[in-house]
Amino acid sequence: MISMEVGVQVVGIVLRLLNFFLAPLFWFRARDSRRLPPVTNPVLLKSAAELADSVRKGEISSEELVTVFINRVKEVNPYLNAVVEERYRAAIEDAKAIDRWIVETKKSGSFEELVKEKPLLGVPFTVKESCSLAGLSNSVGCLENAGRRATADGGVVSLVKKAGAIPLLVSNTPELCLGWETTNLLRGTTNNPYCLNRTPGGVAGQRCVSAERGVRHRGLYPPAAAFCGVFGHKPTPGVISIEGHIPTLSDEQFPKFLTVGPMTRRADDLPLLMQVMAGPDNTLNLDKPVDLREVKVHYMLEATDAMALLRVDRCILDAIRNAVRYLEKECGSTVCQEKFKDLEDSVEISVSVFFGMKDIPNLMQDPANPKRDKSLVVELIKYMFGGGSRSLQGLSFSLINRSHLFIPEARSGYYHARANKLREHMEKTLGDNGVLIYPVFIGQAHHHNQVFLKASGVMYTMVFNILGMPATTVPMGLYKGLPVGIQVIAAPHQDRLCLAVAKQLEIGFGGWKPPQ
Numbered sequence: 312m313i314s315m316e317v318g319v320q321v322v323g324i325v326l327r328l329l330n331f332f333l334a335p336l337f338w339f340r341a342r343d344s345r346r347l348p349p350v351t352n353p354v355l356l357k358s359a360a361e362l363a364d365s366v367r368k369g370e371i372s373s374e375e376l377v378t379v380f381i382n383r384v385k386e387v388n389p390y391l392n393a394v395v396e397e398r399y400r401a402a403i404e405d406a407k408a409i410d411r412w413i414v415e416t417k418k419s420g421s422f423e424e425l426v427k428e429k430p431l432l433g434v435p436f437t438v439k440e441s442c443s444l445a446g447l448s449n450s451v452g453c454l455e456n457a458g459r460r461a462t463a464d465g466g467v468v469s470l471v472k473k474a475g476a477i478p479l480l481v482s483n484t485p486e487l488c489l490g491w492e493t494t495n496l497l498r499g500t501t502n503n504p505y506c507l508n509r510t511p512g513g514v515a516g517q518r519c520v521s522a523e524r525g526v527r528h529r530g531l532y533p534p535a536a537a538f539c540g541v542f543g544h545k546p547t548p549g550v551i552s553i554e555g556h557i558p559t560l561s562d563e564q565f566p567k568f569l570t571v572g573p574m575t576r577r578a579d580d581l582p583l584l585m586q587v588m589a590g591p592d593n594t595l596n597l598d599k600p601v602d603l604r605e606v607k608v609h610y611m612l613e614a615t616d617a618m619a620l621l622r623v624d625r626c627i628l629d630a631i632r633n634a635v636r637y638l639e640k641e642c643g644s645t646v647c648q649e650k651f652k653d654l655e656d657s658v659e660i661s662v663s664v665f666f667g668m669k670d671i672p673n674l675m676q677d678p679a680n681p682k683r684d685k686s687l688v689v690e691l692i693k694y695m696f697g698g699g700s701r702s703l704q705g706l707s708f709s710l711i712n713r714s715h716l717f718i719p720e721a722r723s724g725y726y727h728a729r730a731n732k733l734r735e736h737m738e739k740t741l742g743d744n745g746v747l748i749y750p751v752f753i754g755q756a757h758h759h760n761q762v763f764l765k766a767s768g769v770m771y772t773m774v775f776n777i778l779g780m781p782a783t784t785v786p787m788g789l790y791k792g793l794p795v796g797i798q799v800i801a802a803p804h805q806d807r808l809c810l811a812v813a814k815q816l817e818i819g820f821g822g823w824k825p826p827q
Contacts, residue, residue, distance in 0.1 A: 318717025323619035330764035337758040341508035358577035366433035373406035373433030380435045396448040397480040432475030440481040443555035452486040452495030465555025474587040490704025491762045509756040536784035537796025538756035543574040543784040562668040578817040601811035603642040609649035610748040620767040624754040630787040653733040657770035663726035741802040751798040783809035
């Protein structure tokens with residue numbers, strides 16, 4: 312029987328009690344009753360592939376398309392507070408140039424070659440500030456970086472632009488991408504489009520690039536796609552460049568834990584964007600058809616039933632059951648309820664391996680005296696009284712980095728070995744024709760700052776960054792007006808299985824649904 316570390320149990324019990332007693336306070340503080348203006352222009356509802364096709368056919372000019380999206384951003388940003396810096400005028404000039412280019416290539420007979428080389432020609436996209444868009448803000452929510460600008464495009468941003476897409480803006484992140492909600496002292500808090508009192512997610516609540524939606528850094532906390540009711544894909548590590556991303560670590564394991572991937576409203580845009588972002592020489596075989604009758608669908612409802620940790624909400628459990636039942640009955644997939652026992656210790660494995668890396672950012676370092684660390688307690692008190700230089704997200708990250716949740720250092724090697732054992736077991740079980748359907752978080756989007764009481768939910772996604780396995784977040788509808796999401800996981804380099812299952816579930820359950 313696997314036993315949870317005593318320190319993790321104590322922390323879990325304390326957080327569970329606080330979550331129970333403080334829940335009414337979060338409901339009481341939720342006073343913003345505004346709703347996003349509804350989408351009225353049907354162009355905004357099309358997929359990136361459809362938009363690119365419309366531009367190529369001349370059904371809409373790139374200038375018109377970019378203007379539509381700019382107007383929508385201007386309409387909703389006062390509600391969401393997502394935009395850090397925009398380049399609207401430059402984007403419109405880029406679009407005009409593309410429109411002229413399309414006319415010229417059609418006349419010269421080289422249009423087909425252009426289509427092949429630039430599958431996203433004329434389509435607008437957004438970039439998370441952490442992914443670096445040349446000339447725009449690159450502070451990543453950090454006060455001491457205020458005013459810093461990116462000197463070059465990040466690797467993935469460069470590829471999306473090369474495919475013909477037009478960047479509109481850079482958007483908000485947690486402080487140095489080290490938080491679980493998108494909030495910082497420099498830019499403020501970003502709100503969830505379905506309920507402004509709730510969070511859109513954090514670290515991989517970050518859209519880093521995507522056509523018509525956003526590409527996203529998928530790090531410690533990737534439920535943001537689930538919280539916002541869209542599709543998101545965390546690719547196999549190393550397939551997509553993380554060049555230019557902030558922060559970066561010198562540890563050789565870091566590129567295995569941090570990945571960049573697409574986030575879209577439509578499932579069929581994921582393979583398109585993956586092809587662009589991974590480059591022409593990728594080995595994922597994304598064009599290879601997937602016969603779902605040959606796919607074995609494993610599923611787990613929860614990682615653990617330990618009383619110390621919060622349980623998965625019923626709406627998430629029902630979504631998993633519905634997905635499995637649909638794939639079995641409608642698609643002919645073989646289903647199997649699985650129990651990967653080592654996932655019970657996802658918290659210990661994730662914390663031990665991730666925080667065991669070298670060169671993790673020290674947010675308590677005193678800029679005036681780099682050899683000295685500030686007091687975490689003093690900084691927390693300053694924050695409580697409206698001062699200090701670190702966000703609550705940053706302080707919480709520092710606390711975990713220092714305490715390792717009280718997991719003894721002597722146990723680090725044990726959990727590294729457990730991670731390797733779990734990776735081998737899951738890769739062998741899933742093979743080249745299996746997926747695992749699993750919760751992406753313990754519940755739906757929570758109220759701002761409530762993540763500290765629901766921190767154990769991170770175990771459902773962070774561990775797959777540690778294991779280096781691809782995962783796709785799939786929206787399964789709304790419950791009480793909020794999105795419900797699950798994730799589909801596969802063995803490394805089997806991303807196409809995740810994407811195929813996501814597409815089929817979109818057909819069966821409707822995919823993205825607008826805020827009501």
